[in-house]
Amino acid sequence: QVQLVESGGGLVQAGDSxxxxxxxxxxxxxxxxxxxxxxxxxxxxxxxxxISRSGGSTYYADSEKGRFTISRDNAKNTVYLxxxxxxxxxxxxxxxxxxxxxxxxxxxxxxxYWGQGTQVTVSS
Numbered sequence: 001q002v003q004l005v006e007s008g009g010g011l012v013q014a015g016d017s018x019x020x021x022x023x024x025x026x027x028x029x030x031x032x033x034x035x036x037x038x039x040x041x042x043x044x045x046x047x048x049x050x051i052s053r054s055g056g057s058t059y060y061a062d063s064e065k066g067r068f069t070i071s072r073d074n075a076k077n078t079v080y081l082x083x084x085x086x087x088x089x090x091x092x093x094x095x096x097x098x099x100x101x102x103x104x105x106x107x108x109x110x111x112x113y114w115g116q117g118t119q120v121t122v123s124s
Contacts, residue, residue, distance in 0.1 A: 002026050002098050002113050009094060009118030012086055016122070020081040022096030022115055030054070030074040033099040035111055036081045038092035038120075045095070047106035051079065059104045086122045093117040 003025040012018055022034070035050035049060045049070040058070055069082040079096055097111035 002029065002032060004096050004098060004113060004115035006094065006096050006115045006118040009120045011121045011123065014087055014122055014124050016086050017082070017084045018086060018120060020083070020094055020096075020118060020120070022079045022081075024077045024079070024098065026077070029077040031100075032113075033102060033104055034070075034072055034079040035097045035099065035106075036068075036070060036079075037095045037097060037108060037111075038090075039095070039117075040089075040092040043092075045108050047108070048094070049081065050099075050104045050106065052104050053102060057104050059106065061106070083120075086120075088122045088124045091120060091122050093119050 006022045008020040036048040037045050039045040047061050051058045051070045051072050055072045067085050072079040095117045096115045098113040099111045
């Protein structure tokens, strides 16, 4: 089992950048595919991006391609989400998640462990 704690959220203006971090407990972090999801008020949780166990493969939702970058540091048990050119529609609670199986994939049902989330608010 792995425990996940997100950090780095906050209130920013449109066009700003923000980097989220997700720290994982345990010594098996590198055995998990890691993903980022977000949930805006009144909406379903949606996939943002995911990264393979080694960090060599990534997958992005179409709407975030080119603006967001996922990365991981297995030595630090941490996954990151760099968000650039933020828009008001990026406002949401951002969650990191861990998946036991090796496929880099979207879909909330495909992830086994979840953090508590961190709020990102982008003002216009």
